[in-house]
Amino acid sequence: MGVNWRSAIAQNTVIYSPSAPPRGIDPLPQERNRQELQGLTNDYRVGALQRDIDGNLWVGSWLGLARIDPNTGNILSRVSLPNIAIGGLVQDRVGRIWVGTYEGLRRVDRQTSQVTAENFSLPSNRVLSLLIDRRGYLWVGTDRGLVLISPDQGLRMTTLQQLPGVSANALALDPEGQLWVGTLEGLVRVNTASAFILDRVGNIPGTTVQALAVSPQGTLWVGTLNSLLELDATTGAILRNVEAVAERQISALAFDQLGSLWIGTDNGLLRYDPRVNQVVGQVPDLPSNRILSLSPDTGNKLWVGTSEGLAWVSMSTGRARAHLAFTRSH
Template identity: 30%
Template sequence: MTIATGANEVTSLLGDGAKLWIATTAGLYSREGSTVRHYGGSDVRRVARMDGEIVAASLGGRVARVERGRLASTTLPDALVLTQAIAERDGAACAGGLDGLWLRERGDAAWVAAARRSGPPANDISALAVDGERLWVGTFDHGLAIYERGTWTRFAHAKLDHRVNALLVEERAGAAARIWVATATGISIIDGTAVSQLGKQDGLPARGVLALARLRDGRILAGTMHGAAILGAGHPIPIGLKQNLEASNVWAVAESEDGSIWLGTTTGLYRGRVDDKEWTRYSVATGHLRDDWVMALAPRGPAIWVGTYKAGVSRFDLTGDGVTATPLGDGWINPGGLSWHGQTLHAATMEGVRTGDGAQATWTEMRGMPGKDTTATARIGTTLFVSTRRGLVARTP
């Protein structure tokens, strides 16, 4: 049935005797018999009955009630925004939104925010990094936090974007480690309580930074949305422009045992050194990959494991200036999703975590995840941490 032009995306329904209340992305409607009525609002996500009134929760607005044929304000807290759920029974009510869960014990009681359990800023976790007993946890759009001995601490700063893509711990002799944070607007470097920032205006190839790795000489290798760069003393050294590489969207960076730099991109895998005039490209066309979207790299000894978006993992054995590529499977590898822990290779995929020895095309599925889409693994002592799009998992033997 057509409600009205632009109002066919229905988000919630409520039966009210002979009347049907209809929440849509174009506002709140009712239908009684053949009569359809519009009450206003926009992007309404929930319609419910509360305290004998019809209320509508809208994305981007406060909860409103129907009064005299229009939407009017309610007594819900101003802090409750982007409401996604609302319900009431015998005076007790609850409402959930971007600011969490709010509760009301009875009809004449005040609304109070429900206590939040200790945890990361959001369940949508993008990156992990280990700093001694500390686990740094980055989220896709809710910033950074530290998990240490069972306690969570938010880390926020004006020079730290809340959209975290990758993390790197730079260990230093005689000093605390520095934390490098790749974000949607550059790189933030955390040194104790001080935070500095590098952006495109400072010489990065692009604003969006996707990957980080530490080189053997101590410098930092960064992959961005438009090439890669080496960061050390002085101005960043761009990689790709001089070599005329088609290396946009550099999702993975690494240095192998022989000193080669590797860039995983959406057009294949590149290998070379900073001063090389030409770099070698490995791809589906060269017969080395089964998918040109390279999302993760894990060097170990005389080999490097390459994770692709939809064709799993391949092992590249280094033989002088050449390589031998062996496909191993398994699945859709997420950005930064390959890690070695001891003798076991962990692959964070869209279908869960897979473990293997890196030699055979045999993988074991890790069970007990809150969701299939896993993003990273990290180990502190005997505890293995797994980040997912639905939270963080700690696994102990």
């Protein structure tokens, strides 16, 4: 597909309150946890990317957490998180980096790269998604529900374990400031002030939601196991089902500053123009075709986390190059 890319659109660790969450499903057995985390030293997947207020890029891989200069690719610092799978990253209002791992939640000072807080009293320590709402509070999505945390005090404010669809795979904030949660059984809309469920959208193609993004126009884009949908972010009504990506598993979604939607799938990275309803390009030469995370407009590049490492895409040529420090040797 030909593409005109230029013209196209701390020092001391604080442990959180150990009070138990509401009673629910038992945690994963330790033996299963151990089996799932074996071999992480040979796993190059990059599951989370986060640009910080200094313009640097945090790379959450299954080899650890690092901060890089996105203009040069130079590694600025590494955070000591050995043998921990990272499932989510987010920056809070004062610039602290929150790291969701498969062994709980951590807070990192972006200037010292030190872990300054930890939380292991979640409904499940398997963190899949993170989001900061308009008030500055942190929502933590796990495979057994949602938790609302105060980033400053480190207090767990609310736990929503009875989440329809159970697993909070993806989170997005709509124009009204309410939280959309992608689950195993569709979508749930949550009032961020009360943590009450406002709505549920279950009858969608693909059922399991793996990725969410809000467009510049305020619509909600939803990636499932076999479809890409555009929804009204207030009512949940389906506005569009993108046939061009039918039957692909959507794993990551992100809009760039030109309004293009980047679509990460289990079989490649696509660039889609919502205005003309067309896929306008596919990126070749990535470390893997299984896309896990995206960070557009970072150092004038699109950064891409894959199952086999990290790469960046030139916004002028559309060509990809692997970051060799995070990628299996080619």
